Amino acid sequence: MKIKSKASLIPYIIWIALFVIAPIGLIAYYSLLDLNGDFTFANYQNFFTSAYLTMTLTSFWYAFLITFFTLLIAYPTAYFLTKTKHKHLWLMLIIIPSWINLLLKTYAFIGIFGLYGPINAFLEVFGFDPTQILFTDFSFVFVAVYVFIPFMILPIFNSLDKMNPSLIYASRDLGASAWTTFRRVIFPLTIDGVKSGIQVTFIPALSLFMITRLIAGNKVITLGTAIEQQFLVAQNWGMGSTIAVFLILIMFASMLFTRTSKKGGRV
Amino acid sequence: MRSKLSPAAKIYLAIVFVVLYAPIFYLIFYSFNSGGTMNSFEGFTLEHYQAVFDDNRLIVILINTIIVALLTGLFATIIGTLGAVGIVSLRNKKMRNVFLSLNNILIVSPDVVIGASFLILFTMIGVKLGFASVLISHIAFSIPIVVLMVLPKMLEMNTNLIDAALDLGASKRDVLMRVILPYIKPGIFAGFFMALTYSLDDFAVTFFVTGNGFSTLSVEIYSMARAGISLTVNAISGLVFVITVGVVAIYYFITSRSKKAEEV
Amino acid sequence: MKSLINATLSIIVVCALLWFAASKLEASGSAGGEGVLTIYNWGEYIDPELIDQFEEQTGITVIYETFDSNEAMLTKVKQGGSAYDIAVPSEYAIETMIEEDLLIEIDHSKLTNLQNIDPYFLDLAFDPKNKYSIPYFWGTVGVVFNPNEIPEHLTFDTWEHLWDPALKNKVFLVDGSREVMGMGLNSLGYSLNSRDEQELREATDHLKELNGNVKAIIGDEITPLMVNNEATVALTFSGQAADMMWENEDLDFAVPSEGSNLWFDNMVIPKTSSNIDGAHAFINFMLDAEVAAQNADYVGYSTPNEAAMALLDEEVISDERFYPPIDMRDNLEVYENLGLEFLGTYNELFLEFKMSLN
Numbered sequence: 001m002k003i004k005s006k007a008s009l010i011p012y013i014i015w016i017a018l019f020v021i022a023p024i025g026l027i028a029y030y031s032l033l034d035l036n037g038d039f040t041f042a043n044y045q046n047f048f049t050s051a052y053l054t055m056t057l058t059s060f061w062y063a064f065l066i067t068f069f070t071l072l073i074a075y076p077t078a079y080f081l082t083k084t085k086h087k088h089l090w091l092m093l094i095i096i097p098s099w100i101n102l103l104l105k106t107y108a109f110i111g112i113f114g115l116y117g118p119i120n121a122f123l124e125v126f127g128f129d130p131t132q133i134l135f136t137d138f139s140f141v142f143v144a145v146y147v148f149i150p151f152m153i154l155p156i157f158n159s160l161d162k163m164n165p166s167l168i169y170a171s172r173d174l175g176a177s178a179w180t181t182f183r184r185v186i187f188p189l190t191i192d193g194v195k196s197g198i199q200v201t202f203i204p205a206l207s208l209f210m211i212t213r214l215i216a217g218n219k220v221i222t223l224g225t226a227i228e229q230q231f232l233v234a235q236n237w238g239m240g241s242t243i244a245v246f247l248i249l250i251m252f253a254s255m256l257f258t259r260t261s262k263k264g265g266r267v
Numbered sequence: 268m269r270s271k272l273s274p275a276a277k278i279y280l281a282i283v284f285v286v287l288y289a290p291i292f293y294l295i296f297y298s299f300n301s302g303g304t305m306n307s308f309e310g311f312t313l314e315h316y317q318a319v320f321d322d323n324r325l326i327v328i329l330i331n332t333i334i335v336a337l338l339t340g341l342f343a344t345i346i347g348t349l350g351a352v353g354i355v356s357l358r359n360k361k362m363r364n365v366f367l368s369l370n371n372i373l374i375v376s377p378d379v380v381i382g383a384s385f386l387i388l389f390t391m392i393g394v395k396l397g398f399a400s401v402l403i404s405h406i407a408f409s410i411p412i413v414v415l416m417v418l419p420k421m422l423e424m425n426t427n428l429i430d431a432a433l434d435l436g437a438s439k440r441d442v443l444m445r446v447i448l449p450y451i452k453p454g455i456f457a458g459f460f461m462a463l464t465y466s467l468d469d470f471a472v473t474f475f476v477t478g479n480g481f482s483t484l485s486v487e488i489y490s491m492a493r494a495g496i497s498l499t500v501n502a503i504s505g506l507v508f509v510i511t512v513g514v515v516a517i518y519y520f521i522t523s524r525s526k527k528a529e530e531v
Numbered sequence: 532m533k534s535l536i537n538a539t540l541s542i543i544v545v546c547a548l549l550w551f552a553a554s555k556l557e558a559s560g561s562a563g564g565e566g567v568l569t570i571y572n573w574g575e576y577i578d579p580e581l582i583d584q585f586e587e588q589t590g591i592t593v594i595y596e597t598f599d600s601n602e603a604m605l606t607k608v609k610q611g612g613s614a615y616d617i618a619v620p621s622e623y624a625i626e627t628m629i630e631e632d633l634l635i636e637i638d639h640s641k642l643t644n645l646q647n648i649d650p651y652f653l654d655l656a657f658d659p660k661n662k663y664s665i666p667y668f669w670g671t672v673g674v675v676f677n678p679n680e681i682p683e684h685l686t687f688d689t690w691e692h693l694w695d696p697a698l699k700n701k702v703f704l705v706d707g708s709r710e711v712m713g714m715g716l717n718s719l720g721y722s723l724n725s726r727d728e729q730e731l732r733e734a735t736d737h738l739k740e741l742n743g744n745v746k747a748i749i750g751d752e753i754t755p756l757m758v759n760n761e762a763t764v765a766l767t768f769s770g771q772a773a774d775m776m777w778e779n780e781d782l783d784f785a786v787p788s789e790g791s792n793l794w795f796d797n798m799v800i801p802k803t804s805s806n807i808d809g810a811h812a813f814i815n816f817m818l819d820a821e822v823a824a825q826n827a828d829y830v831g832y833s834t835p836n837e838a839a840m841a842l843l844d845e846e847v848i849s850d851e852r853f854y855p856p857i858d859m860r861d862n863l864e865v866y867e868n869l870g871l872e873f874l875g876t877y878n879e880l881f882l883e884f885k886m887s888l889n
């Protein structure tokens with residue numbers, strides 16, 4: 001590619017310098033301070049105790065579950081949406097619910113999942129006893145998936161939307177089954193959209209906080225919750241920053257991981 | 268040309284939509300509750316809507332929230348799109364990866380960390396807390412999502428298009444305006460709407476960087492939790508929801524009609 | 532390209548219109564004249580009518596900002612950048628603010644209504660002689676429960692009842708390390724301000740035995756759950772318990788006899804204040820008997836204002852669960868500022884307890 005539109009990077013670089021590099025520097029600096037503001041590595045030692053390592057692992061496990069189910073539900077949704085009439089209107093209607101305040105929607109979920117809520121009322125019609133759905137792994141993953149679905153659908157929709165339909169016809173004409181066409185033609189062509197979707201789901205899922213308390217009753221503790229607590233309750237910015245440093249390192253690692261699967265593309 | 272949706276696909280989409288909208292309709296349903304809570308529905312009333320219109324402070328906060336969201340969407344989209352175009356134009360693969368990694372840092376950082384560090388930043392450089400600091404922060408944390416939405420479109424764009432345009436004597440500016448932007452437009456719109464979402468949803472960052480009487484709806488709602496969220500907030504959400512859906516529907520039908528007119 | 536430009540222009544036009552509308556609304560709302568007073572308080576923690584009344588009386592324009600936790604409020608006030616004239620923190624946060632020199636001494640000669648406050652709530656350890664803070668609301672920590680749903684012998688006059696096997700998967704705890712650790716310490720007869728490693732370890736181990744009973748550890752969301760009979764037993768603040776009981780008459784509240792916490796939310800004037808006279812005027816206004824009574828009626832928390840209590844319903848103030856008589860208050864302790872070191876220990880142990888749950 002001959003074009004060099006480096007000039008367009010200038011505002012972006014200013015943004016990175018001010019709002020990414022500077023805060024990271026601050027976090028790295030704080031992570032080396034103890035409660036009295038003295039220099040120490042104790043926070044890092046502390047991170048490698050069993051409590052924080054277990055937390056990191058569970059955090060990962062839940063983020064993985066959430067991303068998996070979000071993708072599982074979002075991909076077919078995006079695919080079907082591209083086939084509807086007025087597809088852009090439908091897409092907008094997917095996004096609009098995320099404009100209503102999350103805390104309010106969470107309160108609504110507390111009501112919906114409740115013992116006397118609509119779901120249990122519905123189950124009772126079929127003769128099931130009311131069960132407490134709240135504060136279980138199920139309700140936590142469900143609400144998290146709910147939160148992330150629009151973020152996953154949007155990039156996948158965009159990559160599906162502009163796909164050249166003749167490729168699919170060609171594949172079908174050459175005798176490929178619908179599944180083979182999907183696996184060998186459609187999915188590889190939309191992999192960039194899927195990756196964007198995973199990035200905006202998996203990484204924030206590691207640092208989910210509010211719904212860990214409201215929906216999971218603090219029985220799920222993510223790295224985000226721990227940072228939140230260190231900053232706001234323990235007032236230990238050093239330890240909070242240390243966990244944040246690890247979160248950022250994990251993010252780098254997961255980006256490397258998603259990058260290796262990339263085939264071809266342009267230079 | 269277009270293959271039709273099978274009934275199974277229609278049912279699938281219907282379920283997704285029902286689930287997405289269930290909590291919102293739940294909220295709106297209880298905004299008509301005379302009981303005063305979101306628990307048991309006692310009787311129909313419009314008093315909570317009346318309360319919204321009587322409360323100037325709440326309406327001003329709502330307007331603030333919308334202005335910040337729209338401007339955030341606008342500026343974050345401009346900077347983010349230019350950034351994505353720039354990143355793709357980088358020859359050096361390492362440099363490109365460095366940018367992408369830096370880009371994602373704000374997405375992974377918990378809100379409290381972002382909020383606290385921005386607060387320190389603003390007080391250090393002496394930005395007055397209020398509208399400006401909130402807007403700048405929202406733009407800052409929305410840029411990465413715009414980049415992530417635009418990037419796939421940039422990557423899949425056929426380089427031959429750009430090369431051809433350049434060979435035909437187009438200037439770089441022309442290439443950007445006439446070739447690149449129209450092609451990546453869906454990504455740009457996606458980025459804009461995601462930035463809107465981020466801005467409307469944010470509580471923690473706004474909380475830290477706001478001041479001098481400036482407030483947004485999220486900050487207001489979160490701080491109500493201790494004493495109980497009043498149904499006035501449900502009512503205001505209901506109004507916002509209905510107006511948004513209305514505006515989107517009208518806008519869509521106007522634009523699609525004019526498009527059709529052009530085609531004919 | 533055209534559509535991008537159109538979209539940009541329409542956004543700018545919409546913003547301009549909205550901005551115009553907002554400034555119109557703000558102009559019509561303010562009385563103007565005697566300056567501006569910025570109040571930093573919890574949401575829904577004051578009767579908005581009283582703010583209007585204060586503006587009318589004094590000509591001061593009130594800006595009302597809200598926070599959702601003491602710690603978050605503390606960070607904001609410490610960083611400066613916004614001039615708060617009044618804040619309403621809880622007592623342990625006030626202690627920190629005094630230590631960090633964030634508050635202005637209050638001039639008692641300007642508070643003609645200070646005599647309305649019950650002397651019991653004045654001159655407490657966290658702020659001797661009330662140099663920096665004036666009581667706003669107060670309360671305790673206890674157990675709110677639904678007697679219809681649990682065995683009769685569980686009355687929660689002792690903390691041990693929380694460990695009763697009949698409460699399997701029924702207990703909700705408030706998400707606060709001081710409250711939960713304090714409950715653990717109290718249940719063993721220790722002080723909830725304990726700095727003894729041995730006692731803290733015992734308390735944590737005792738808490739872990741609660742595992743099967745704990746359904747969830749949550750915050751303010753407990754209110755709708757209790758009101759709606761979704762939850763049966765919860766460790767919570769008395770103010771919230773009062774809210775719940777107002778909505779759901781089946782509920783009851785008890786403060787176990789081994790002891791518990793006594794908390795205060797007081798009004799303070801941060802150093803950043805730019806309208807110190809206005810701040811004093813506001814504090815004095817809130818101390819007025821009728822004003823305090825109206826506010827207590829609206830918010831539902833216990834008022835420390837003796838003169839206001841005389842104006843409240845007899846039924847309200849004779850309720851020993853929310854206005855415990857002096858001899859019942861003897862077992863209650865106010866949180867001491869433990870220092871960051873021990874606050875850290877409390878939090879680590881609380882985290883250990885949380886992670887032991889499943």
